[in-house]
Amino acid sequence: MTSGTPQISLYNTLTRSKEPFTPLDANNVRMYVCGPTVYDFAHIGNARPVIVFDVLFRLLRHVYGAEHVTYVRNITDVDDKINARALRDYPDLPLNEAIRKVTEKTEAQFLADAERLGNLPPTYQPRATDFVLPRPDGKPDMVSLIKTLIERGHAYEANGEVLFSVQSMPDYGQLSGRNLEDNLAGARIAVDAHKRNPADFVLWKQSSAEEPGWDSPWGRGRPGWHIECSAMSAAYLGDVFDIHGGGLDLIFPHHENEIAQSRCAHGTHAMANVWMHNGFLQVEGQKMSKSLGNFYTISQLLDSEDFGGRKWPGEVLRFAMLMTHYREPIDFSVRRLEEAQNILHKWRAPLRHGSVSRSHVQATEVPPEFLKLLSEDLNTPAALRYLTEVASRSFGVSVGTESPSNLFHPSFNQLWSALQLVGVDLLGYEVMRDSRVEMAVAERLAALNAKDFAKADAIRNELAEQGIALMDYKDEAGQRQTKWEVKR
Numbered sequence: 001m002t003s004g005t006p007q008i009s010l011y012n013t014l015t016r017s018k019e020p021f022t023p024l025d026a027n028n029v030r031m032y033v034c035g036p037t038v039y040d041f042a043h044i045g046n047a048r049p050v051i052v053f054d055v056l057f058r059l060l061r062h063v064y065g066a067e068h069v070t071y072v073r074n075i076t077d078v079d080d081k082i083n084a085r086a087l088r089d090y091p092d093l094p095l096n097e098a099i100r101k102v103t104e105k106t107e108a109q110f111l112a113d114a115e116r117l118g119n120l121p122p123t124y125q126p127r128a129t130d131f132v133l134p135r136p137d138g139k140p141d142m143v144s145l146i147k148t149l150i151e152r153g154h155a156y157e158a159n160g161e162v163l164f165s166v167q168s169m170p171d172y173g174q175l176s177g178r179n180l181e182d183n184l185a186g187a188r189i190a191v192d193a194h195k196r197n198p199a200d201f202v203l204w205k206q207s208s209a210e211e212p213g214w215d216s217p218w219g220r221g222r223p224g225w226h227i228e229c230s231a232m233s234a235a236y237l238g239d240v241f242d243i244h245g246g247g248l249d250l251i252f253p254h255h256e257n258e259i260a261q262s263r264c265a266h267g268t269h270a271m272a273n274v275w276m277h278n279g280f281l282q283v284e285g286q287k288m289s290k291s292l293g294n295f296y297t298i299s300q301l302l303d304s305e306d307f308g309g310r311k312w313p314g315e316v317l318r319f320a321m322l323m324t325h326y327r328e329p330i331d332f333s334v335r336r337l338e339e340a341q342n343i344l345h346k347w348r349a350p351l352r353h354g355s356v357s358r359s360h361v362q363a364t365e366v367p368p369e370f371l372k373l374l375s376e377d378l379n380t381p382a383a384l385r386y387l388t389e390v391a392s393r394s395f396g397v398s399v400g401t402e403s404p405s406n407l408f409h410p411s412f413n414q415l416w417s418a419l420q421l422v423g424v425d426l427l428g429y430e431v432m433r434d435s436r437v438e439m440a441v442a443e444r445l446a447a448l449n450a451k452d453f454a455k456a457d458a459i460r461n462e463l464a465e466q467g468i469a470l471m472d473y474k475d476e477a478g479q480r481q482t483k484w485e486v487k488r
Ligand code: AMP
Pocket: 034, 035, 036, 037, 045, 046, 047, 048, 049, 246, 247, 248, 249, 250, 278, 279, 280, 281, 282, 287, 288, 289
């Protein structure tokens, strides 16, 4: 850690408290985040963990050095939902081929969406299907992990399945705070008759001839969901690593069971030291989810006009997400996106007015206060509010006013650098959109000055349809000027 960088503190779900973060090895800070199951487009709720942990990745790189951070986010490409989708979409293809089509297409879409939202690619993005069987490179794999669990008395075969025995682990349930009695109460005894304990969960299950399967010591079958992440995290990060993340819904059963598998297989006191969980993105108080049908896909927001009647640039979606602390729920609304759009629009004013030229924008020291707020359990809303102060103080951009006369480079570079640190590019492609609006506004002013009111009104109406509101005013020299902002 370089001097002058603040201490990072993170809220740890495992201890239910905010703790100073100390990596196991400052030369290799290691983080694992559960990635998507690739059977369908990702919705904007799925984008939340991607963005939140990208911000943490960037902060860790800033503090420890880019080459000293390893971030793994897996791709789950074996799942019964994938099989169902393959059968539905490619009924005439052999299942394996159909599955490959579904997963390759969905994975490519996910990576493209993630990039357009300003996320760096993780260091490694392993696919689950590459870690089912023992590997030529000797990296940990699912079958070997399950064998070890059986040998150590933590798993058993029953009814064609291999199950993890929760009673074999005295402190099972620490992460979610559930004890075994809680789990018993909710269990369906009839369905689970072959289990020693109703909370026992599947490590391996048999596949029928039509289902995807791998030959294993327990017959042809496929892995349970949780074991994937135990194998892939161990493969790239070792038996114990620093940070494990995902959405709140993953605490139980997924993360609880990952911990059980990894700790029991490796005989360790921990799988990861810090467990972090983002809150839900909600629509009218309900979690956005496929099953509720209340979702907007990322590409729908970027490329169609389905949400609020217009397209939303990636920077705006990302900024809107960061206006809320990652552990709080977000209520996703057009209003929130407009607010984000307007703040970015104001911060770009020096570029529009030409007092800062793109070619002079360069990386500079991130304001220490910004870094400090970000380091306090990723307090992005406070950090962005601080930038609002910086912007209004140093280059006179605040709500309702733009005074292009006193803009200067150093503070714009500070603002730009701070935003880069959280992955928002102030020079992003949205500036293009701005310049198109600028041109239309200038054309309308010319029409007004030429008393061509019909043309001026037509341009105003056209912009209004795109959600752009115009406000005319006179400048100090008494010249007619126009300000614009995004509104509905
Ligand atoms: P899934 O594809 O459902 O396994 O979700 C992938 C990731 O997105 C997981 O980390 C989930 O916790 C997260 N996630 C799913 N829905 C939401 C939501 N509405 N808000 C925030 N995170 C979500």
